[in-house]
Every structure is written in C-alpha cells, then in structure tokens.
Amino acid sequence: MSKKLIFISFVVSLGGFLFGFDAGIISGVMNFAGPEFNLTELQSGWVVSSPSFAAMIAMIVSGRLSDFYGRKRLLLLVAFLYAISALLSAYAVSYEMLYIARMIGGLAFGAALVLAPMYIAEISTAENRGKLVSIQQLNIVLGFFAAFLSNFLFNKYAADNSFFTEENVWRWMLGVELIPALLYFTALFFVPRSPRWLYLKRKFEEAKSVLTTVHGNEVGLVEINSIEQSIKADKKTSNVAIQDLLKPALRFVLVVGVIVGILQQITGINAVYFYATSIFKQTGIGTDAAFSSGVLLSTISVIFTFVSMYLIDRMGRRPLLLIGTAGIAISLLLCAYGFNNATYELTPDAITQLEFNGADKLEKLAGQVYNNDVDFKDAMKATLGNQVYGKNDGAILEAATAINANLILIGILGFIACFAFSLGPVMWVLLSELFPNKYRGLAIGVIAFINSLISSLVQLVFPWELSNLGNALTFFIFGAIALVGFFVMLKILPETKGKSLEEIESELVKN
Numbered sequence: 001m002s003k004k005l006i007f008i009s010f011v012v013s014l015g016g017f018l019f020g021f022d023a024g025i026i027s028g029v030m031n032f033a034g035p036e037f038n039l040t041e042l043q044s045g046w047v048v049s050s051p052s053f054a055a056m057i058a059m060i061v062s063g064r065l066s067d068f069y070g071r072k073r074l075l076l077l078v079a080f081l082y083a084i085s086a087l088l089s090a091y092a093v094s095y096e097m098l099y100i101a102r103m104i105g106g107l108a109f110g111a112a113l114v115l116a117p118m119y120i121a122e123i124s125t126a127e128n129r130g131k132l133v134s135i136q137q138l139n140i141v142l143g144f145f146a147a148f149l150s151n152f153l154f155n156k157y158a159a160d161n162s163f164f165t166e167e168n169v170w171r172w173m174l175g176v177e178l179i180p181a182l183l184y185f186t187a188l189f190f191v192p193r194s195p196r197w198l199y200l201k202r203k204f205e206e207a208k209s210v211l212t213t214v215h216g217n218e219v220g221l222v223e224i225n226s227i228e229q230s231i232k233a234d235k236k237t238s239n240v241a242i243q244d245l246l247k248p249a250l251r252f253v254l255v256v257g258v259i260v261g262i263l264q265q266i267t268g269i270n271a272v273y274f275y276a277t278s279i280f281k282q283t284g285i286g287t288d289a290a291f292s293s294g295v296l297l298s299t300i301s302v303i304f305t306f307v308s309m310y311l312i313d314r315m316g317r318r319p320l321l322l323i324g325t326a327g328i329a330i331s332l333l334l335c336a337y338g339f340n341n342a343t344y345e346l347t348p349d350a351i352t353q354l355e356f357n358g359a360d361k362l363e364k365l366a367g368q369v370y371n372n373d374v375d376f377k378d379a380m381k382a383t384l385g386n387q388v389y390g391k392n393d394g395a396i397l398e399a400a401t402a403i404n405a406n407l408i409l410i411g412i413l414g415f416i417a418c419f420a421f422s423l424g425p426v427m428w429v430l431l432s433e434l435f436p437n438k439y440r441g442l443a444i445g446v447i448a449f450i451n452s453l454i455s456s457l458v459q460l461v462f463p464w465e466l467s468n469l470g471n472a473l474t475f476f477i478f479g480a481i482a483l484v485g486f487f488v489m490l491k492i493l494p495e496t497k498g499k500s501l502e503e504i505e506s507e508l509v510k511n
Contacts, residue, residue, distance in 0.1 A: 005132070005214050008191045009120045012075065013136035014184040015112025018082045020143025021150075021180060022051065022105055025173050027276045027294060028151030032170035035391040037095045041463040047099050048275070048463075052456030054103035055110025056449050062111035063118065063445030071119040071194045074111055079185035081108035083178055090175030113428070114448045118440060121432030122196035123214060125223060126500040130312035130429050137425030138309060141301035143180075144273060148294035150176060166391075196437060199227050226500050245443055253434040253508050254443070256492055260321070260430060261447040263485040264423045265455040267328055268478040271462040272412065273297075279412065279471075283397075283405040293409065300413050304420035316497035317426050324422020325486040331414035332479030338411060339471035342403035344376035345369045350399040356392045358384055374470040376400065411475075427451075433496045436505045 026048050034044050066074050085105030092098035116136045124132045154169050164172065192214070198207035207227075212220035245254055272279060280293040311320060348366045351359060361383050370376035380389045380396060389396070435443040465474040496504050 002214060002216065005124065005128075006135075008123065008214065009132045009135045010139070011184075011187045011191050012071075012119050013116040013139045014180070014187065015075065015078050015082075015109060015116055016136040016139035017143040017146075018105075018177065018180055018184060019109035019112060020140035020145075021147045021177055022085075022102075022109065022143075023270065023273050024144040024147025024276075024294070024298065025151060025177065026102075027148075027273070028155060029170040029173050030275075031155075031394075032166055033098065035387055036167065036170075037098070038387045039095060040386070041467050042460070043095060045460040045463045047095070047102065049456045049459035050099040051102045051106025051109065052270070052452050052459060054106030055113070056452040056456065058107045058110030059114050059448035059452050060445050062114045063441030063443075063448075066115055066118070066197070067200070067441045070197055071115050071122075072188065072191060075115055075119075076185065076188050078108045078112045078115070079181055079188060081105065082181035083185065086175055086177035086181055089177075090171045092171075092174075110448070110452060114441075114444050117428040117432040118444055119194050121429075121440075122194045123192075123210070125215065125219060126498055126503070128313065129433070130317070130497065131309045133429045133432050134305070134309045134312055134425040136428055137420070138302070138305045140424070141298065141305045141420060145295070145298035145302050146180075148276070148298040152292055152295050195223070196227060200438065242442065242446065245439065245446060249509050250435070250439065250443075256494065257431055257434055257443065257447045258450060259485075259488060259492065260423070260427050261451040262454055263325070263482075263489070264427045265451055265458060266478075267332070267419075267423070267482045267485070268458055268462070268475075269415075269419050269424070270455045271458050271478075272415065275459075275462055275466075280409075283401065283403055283408045297413065297416055300416050301420045304417040305425060308421035308425045311421065312426065312429065313497060316495050317430055318493045318495045320422045321426050321489055321493060322486065324418045324426075325482055325489060327418030328415055328423070329479050329482035329486060331411045331418060332475050332482060334414070335408055335411035336472050336474075336476035336479055338404050338407040339373070339475060342373065342401060342471075343369055343371055344373065344397075344400045345402070346396075346400045354392070354395055354399060356388070356395070358388055359392075362396075372470050372472070373466075374468065377467065430496065433499075433504050434508065436509055 030044055030048065033039075033047070037043075039047065062074060081104055085101055085108065088101035088104065089098060092101055113136070117133045120133045120135070121129055151173060154164060154173050157164050192210045193206070195207040195210045195214075198204070198210065208220070208224055211223050214220070215223060244250075276294045276297055308320060345368065346362055346366055348363070351362050351366055354362070362380075365379060365383060368379075370379070377389070377393075380393075384392075431444050431447055432440070462474070465477075469477075494508060499507070
C-alpha cells in the first residue's frame with residue numbers, strides 16, 4: 001500500500017474529522033448556549049440535531065450529484081460549507097441563527113459521510129479497502145477527541161481567564177472549527193479524481209493514469225482490468241433512479257445496507273457523543289469532571305478505531321459487527337442498571353455549599369430522597385426555574401446524587417469502544433462494497449439518508465427522554481434495540497473481506 005494512497009484516503013476523509021469535531025463541540029457548547037438563550041429541552045435538541053436533518057438532504061442527493069460532477073468537486077464544496085457554518089455559528093445572536101448556521105454544516109457533513117467512503121472504495125484495492133475506508137471513522141473519532149479536548153480547555157480557562165466568559169466561550173468553541181475546515185479545503189487540491197468515476201465518464205486515459213500513479217504499474221494494471229471487465233459485463237449505462245434500487249436483483253444488498261444503516265444510529269451513539277457532557281453530569285461527578293470524561297471517551301474511540309482498522313481486513317466485516325453489537329447491548333444495559341439504582345438527596349450541608357444565586361430556595365427540599373432522576377430534576381426546575389437549574393445542574397447533581405458512577409463510566413466507555421471497532425467504521429465499509437458501480441452513489445445516498453434521519457430523531461428526543469423517561473429507561477431502550485439488532489445481523493450479514501467490488505457484485509447481486 002503506497003504512501004500516496006494513504007495520504008489521499010486521509011485527506012478525502014477529513015470531512016469526517018470536521019463532523020466529529022462539530023458533534024463533540026456541541027456537547028460543551030450547549031452547557032453555555034442553552035441557558036443563555038433559555039432553551040427548552042426540545043429547542044436544545046433541535047440545535048443539536050438540526051445538522052442531521054440538513055444532512056439527510058445532502059445524503060440523498062450528494063451521491064447522485066457526484067455521479068454527474070465528480071466526487072472531488074463536491075468535496076471542495078463540502079469544505080467551503082464547513083467554513084461558512086463555523087463562522088456563522090460563532091456569531092449567532094439568536095436561537096434561530098444558531099440552528100440555521102449548524103444546518104449549513106449539516107449539509108457539509110451529510111455529503112462528506114457519503115462521498116468519502118465512496119471515493120476511497122473506488123481508488124483502493126480489495127486487500128486494503130477495509131482499512132482505508134475505515135480512515136473516515138478514524139478521522140471522525142479524532143475530531144471528537146480534538147473537540148472534547150478543546151471543550152475541556154475552553155471550560156478550564158473560562159473559569160480562570162477574564163477573556164473567556166460564560167457569554168462568549170461557546171462562540172470560541174464553535175469558531176475554532178474554521179481552522180480545520182480551511183486546511184481540508186486546501187488539501188483537497190492535492191488529490192486526483194476517482195478512477196472508477198472517470199471510467200463511468202469514459203475518461204479512460206485519465207483513470208488509468210490515476211490508478212498507475214497511486215498503485216504502481218503492476219497493481220494499477222490489475223485494477224484497470226477489473227474495472228474494464230465489469231464495464232463489459234454491464235453495457236447498460238443509462239441513468240438510474242431510486243426505484244431501480246427496488247429491483248429483485250438488488251433486494252438482498254439493499255436490505256442488508258438499510259438494516260445496518262438504521263442499527264448504527266438507533267442504538268444512540270450520536271446521543272451519547274452529542275450529549276456526552278450532559279450524560280456524565282447525570283452521574284453527579286460535576287461539571288469539570290464531566291468535561292474531562294469527554295476527553296477520556298474520545299480517547300477510547302481513537303484507540304478502538306485503530307483496533308478496527310487492524311482487524312477489519314484480517315477478521316472480516318461480519319465478526320466485527322456481531323461482536324461489537326453484542327458488546328454495545330451489554331454496555332447500554334449496564335448503564336441502565338446503574339442509573340436505575342441511583343438515589344438523589346440534597347442535605348442541608350450540601351445546599352449551603354452551592355454557590356449560585358437562589359440556592360437558598362432549595363432548603364425546603366432538604367433531606368427529601370428521590371428514587372429516580374425525573375422526579376428530582378422536576379423538583380429542582382419547579383423550585384429554581386429552568387434557566388437557573390440549567391446553568392447549575394452539574395453542581396446540583398454532584399451534591400445530590402448517590403450512584404455507582406464507575407459502573408456508568410464503564411458502560412459508556414464500553415459502548416463507545418464496541419461501536420468504534422464495529423458499527424462505526426464497518427457500516428461505511430459495507431456500504432462502499434455492497435452495491436454495483438453504477439448504483440453505488442444513489443444507494444449509499446439513500447441509506448445514508450435513512451441513517452441520518454434516525455440519528456437526527458434520536459438526538460432530537462434524547463433531552464426529552466432524559467427529562468421525561470429518565471436515564472435508566474432511556475439506556476434500557478437503546479440496549480434492547482441493540483440486542484434485537486444483533487440477532488437480525490446474525491441471520492443476514494454477508495462477508496465481503498478480501499473480494500474486489502466486482503466479485504462482491506457477482507456473488508450478492510442477481511443477474
């Protein structure tokens with residue numbers, strides 16, 4: 001595997017880094033922006049989830065647009081939209097401006113998550129395609145790591161530095177995304193156009209030049225022959241429509257793709273990432289510890305993404321998905337058990353140590369024990385008001401919560417680790433492999449649209465779930481869904497390891 005190929009794959013998937021950065025940043029931003037704009041649970045959920053709704057639009061059209069205009073050209077547009085989103089988010093003066101700015105970023109990452117694995121699959125060989133497509137997931141988790149570390153540092157210096165205040169620190173958190181967006185835009189000029197796309201556009205000489213430059217003459221010739229044989233086997237070069245995906249020949253691969261696409265998001269991964277700081281505060285460890293736990297979470301993501309990249313072309317796609325999904329179910333059910341055993345009580349001494357205006361109002365609740373977080377938080381909001389509680393929930397929960405925080409931490413980190421070596425990277429590898437050449441852009445776009453729809457709905461309702469259903473039931477629902485998903489995949493999941501795209505097509509797609 002050439003250094004040039006690794007460089008190209010890394011650059012193309014930098015859109016994943018920006019997605020991860022944006023997703024991680026918002027978990028810290030909402031601790032400041034939510035109370036500043038006095039947002040309700042659903043409004044907070046919309047600020048967090050609105051990019052995913054916008055991403056659905058980009059996902060459904062980006063694959064087809066890239067068939068017409070090229071993968072590279074659209075990726076340049078993606079980088080530009082990321083930069084615009086970062087600037088507008090940082091200067092948001094209202095709830096409406098904030099979510100609109102984030103939706104522009106959603107258009108960018110929706111397209112990036114579709115285009116990067118498609119491009120990488122089309123330029124790589126069967127032997128290294130899995131690990132190269134997984135670079136996108138590596139970039140995503142590196143983005144999360146950078147974001148959580150950035151949030152931790154901004155939160156730390158906001159407390160010790162007069163320059164950063166509660167009113168402006170979240171703007172810096174959002175605005176710093178401009179730097180990687182500009183680097184991404186610049187680096188894209190150093191990657192070639194997709195060779196398989198060039199073949200579809202009958203630009204044969206340029207395609208051959210790209211393949212031999214990237215792989216060398218010997219391997220490049222093998223890839224050229226593989227593509228040409230596929231083209232000869234399918235003389236139908238007419239445009240494809242969405243209804244074409246419903247053909248009996250594509251039914252199996254479509255079902256597999258849709259199920260894996262839904263399962264990746266419906267188990268709550270983006271709820272955990274996007275609301276990581278809030279979730280850790282629910283354990284009563286405090287605001288500062290919640291921010292630092294986010295750094296630990298993202299570190300685990302990076303480590304186990306490397307594990308996935310090492311194993312995916314050795315163990316295969318199917319074993320990683322099955323082992324990871326089983327681990328996800330166990331980890332989420334462990335969190336549900338831990339939260340279910342928690343109790344909440346504010347003692348008179350604990351109330352006197354709370355340092356915010358209005359804390360004395362809580363004296364009438366002193367000594368009252370709550371057996372679930374919903375009743376406790378409802379009592380806090382009724383006594384203090386939503387805005388005051390929202391600004392001080394970390395300190396209040398730290399003072400009141402009796403819980404096995406280590407058990408919750410193990411469950412969350414176990415969930416993140418299992419996702420990082422299975423559903424996270426492997427889904428995109430599978431989608432880049434399952435579909436025939438001429439259907440690939442459309443099919444990945446449709447499944448990514450469904451994936452993003454599920455993601456946005458989970459993010460939207462997650463604050464409401466925590467507020468109305470409670471932590472225990474919320475995590476139990478996610479865990480039960482993961483368990484069902486494991487048994488479904490056990491029955492239907494194929495293995496694509498070590499096969500060329502053309503070989504996979506001949507095996508899984510009926511003539």
